[in-house]
Amino acid sequence: MRVDPFYVVNLSSSLDQTQASQEQLTQELSSGLRVTSIGDDPVAAAQNVQLLNTIQQDDSFTQTTSLTQGMLQVTDSALGSVVTQLNQALSLAGQANNGTLNSSDLKAISNQIAGIRDEVLSLANTNYQGQYVFGGSQTGTTPFTLNSASTPATVTYNGDSDVNTLVSPTGQSIQLNVPGNQIFTSATANVLGTLNNLVADYASGTAGSGVADTAALNTALNFVSQQRVTIDNSITRLTSASGTATQEATQLTAVQTNLMQADIAGVSTQLSLAQSQQSALIDVIASLGQGSLFDKL
């Protein structure tokens, strides 16, 4: 049976193979990645794309919520201050309505309520980083303007009724604003209108229709508190959605890392095996392939 006289040549091509496998293992170790090209593990590469997509969306949403929280907090505290002001106005109106005050006292109360109305107006025109928060989508225009020429004074709303939402990665729609005409000049309970009426009522020095208007103001205060709840809800939901997103991102990052990273211990072992294989092969090639019968002739 004859053997291949060129078998030493084949051994050297095996040497090439061990060399190549060593190079690949070294590259895995140095980059720390198990999958350096899509051909190494196509399924992992495809999963990687989808995992990164979700992780990035979650991270981006977390960033967005921190930008939005600021605005929502400002809106909420503005409404809180409005409630305080309205409570004050109510107690003043109560005083005026009990019939114990004289004309000049009533005029004084009228002025105080006018002061409160101005304060509520400026709260309704709250501005956060250059945007009017109660203007609906018209955030560049002052939402409420006062016309004191008439009696009672009138308030014009210059914004619109647009409501903005933010959508979380899970598809939850979170309201970001409440339009001014819904809180301050709504048909159900017109805060600014009622205040203006009260000012006009007591300005003449008599109670006028102050009692009816005070009842309207009470309704308006409850109404504002209700609107505040919407904003508070949004803050809560945003915080919880952000928390969920962060948690999901952390978990998926761990999964993605496991998928793509090299198992350092395993690779090191393989590398040392490949190295010993190569040196053994070199020794074999060196000692074989030497000499033939011609040496003895």
Next chain:
Amino acid sequence: MGTINSAMALITGALDADQMALNVTSNNVANASNQSYTREVPNWSENQPIYLNGLAQGAGITVTGGVSQRDRVLNQRLDQQQQLSASSTSLLTALTTLQSSFTPAPSSTSTGSIGTDITNFFDSYTQLESDPASNPLRQQVLSSATTLAADISGAAASLNAQQSSIDQSTTTVVSQVNALTSSLAQVTQEIQSASPNQDAGVLEDQRQSDLSQLSQLIGINQITTEKNGLSVTTTGGQLLESEGASFPITSGSVNGVTHFFLGTSDITAALATGGGQIGGLLTARDQSIPTTLASLDQLAYSISTQVNTVNNAGTDLVGDNGNAGNIFNAPTQVAGSAAAMAVVMTDPNKIAAAGLGLGMGDDSNALAAANLATQSFVNGQTPSNFYSNLVSTLGATVSETATQNTALTASVTQLQTQVSSLSGVSLDDEASNLEEFQRSYQAASQTFTILNSVMASALNLGVETAVA
């Protein structure tokens, strides 16, 4: 009744035969490192005996030359495997280059990956929802759009460049093929005139070497014809060489791509499936690259068109109520849209974040744009899923080709070993043969010396005389 003369003639013949055998052995040893050389074995043939008075008298031996130890069937088997292996190797090389445009992103913050670019672009709209009038957030939308367009068009450009470089390589390979087929025709002619009925020795070695080189370049079928002739056709059945005439493959440009012709028929498609280096190159050029490019085009076209549509359906910051303008270069057709993908919008204020007729604080159109990420508008899939499928399809092809290539290379090595075992020169064999022929020569020359002195005795009629 033998004569001393006839004995001497016989021994002289033996000396010649031994010398010839030594020649054959020396030739083998000289070609010991030549892998395409087939070892020769001296062909001993006994001369016809002479009949005198009914008695047969031997007439000695002749060596008629060396017989090449080759198995044509085994050689053909090796050639066929080399065709498959060469095709697989050149395809794998092309695919490895192709996949480098789609390297997986190691983490969510890494850059340069189309997948992360797509997500970043739609995420920039999500961030815009929180403050639609913000200039930095709008700038971010445009810059992430630019990154996405740059990476997609860059990938398309690499693919196109690779395609044209492979195109050039195929032309080189074909010219090599033509040179080999004409050399093959010449050798076959010589073989047919020199030794039509038996193995042609060195000429046959040359022909086998040509065939082996040809097999690595192109897929061929070998058909032996009468009088030691050979016809070579492509695996698709087109005649390349026959009866000492060779037919060159010509090339021409069809739709901007080089096609190959034999005579008047276009054999490009047949060559792609036929094997050999050109088979792998043509498969990469006409199948693998165009498929990936088509997917990229589909992705670019869908994203560009949809984002433009959404932007034109809202209100921007400079007063455009609808028709605010295109963000991306609007493609007219799917083909070529990846290479042409670019951002044409320069003013971030023209991004229509608000809905139609609404003020600058509204985010409903930004919402619509961000929602595109979860809508299945790219051939029935979301953009991220579409890209993920592109990656897994291409990756699977590469992985499969790599596995095939390893198996084919191993089988070629095995066949090569078998061929070398049969046809390779073993120095040990030749050394022992050398000794044998040397001994045989010595014995013959010794016999000659004895016969010489017997002759002298005969001439001197029984008186012992020294031979001068």
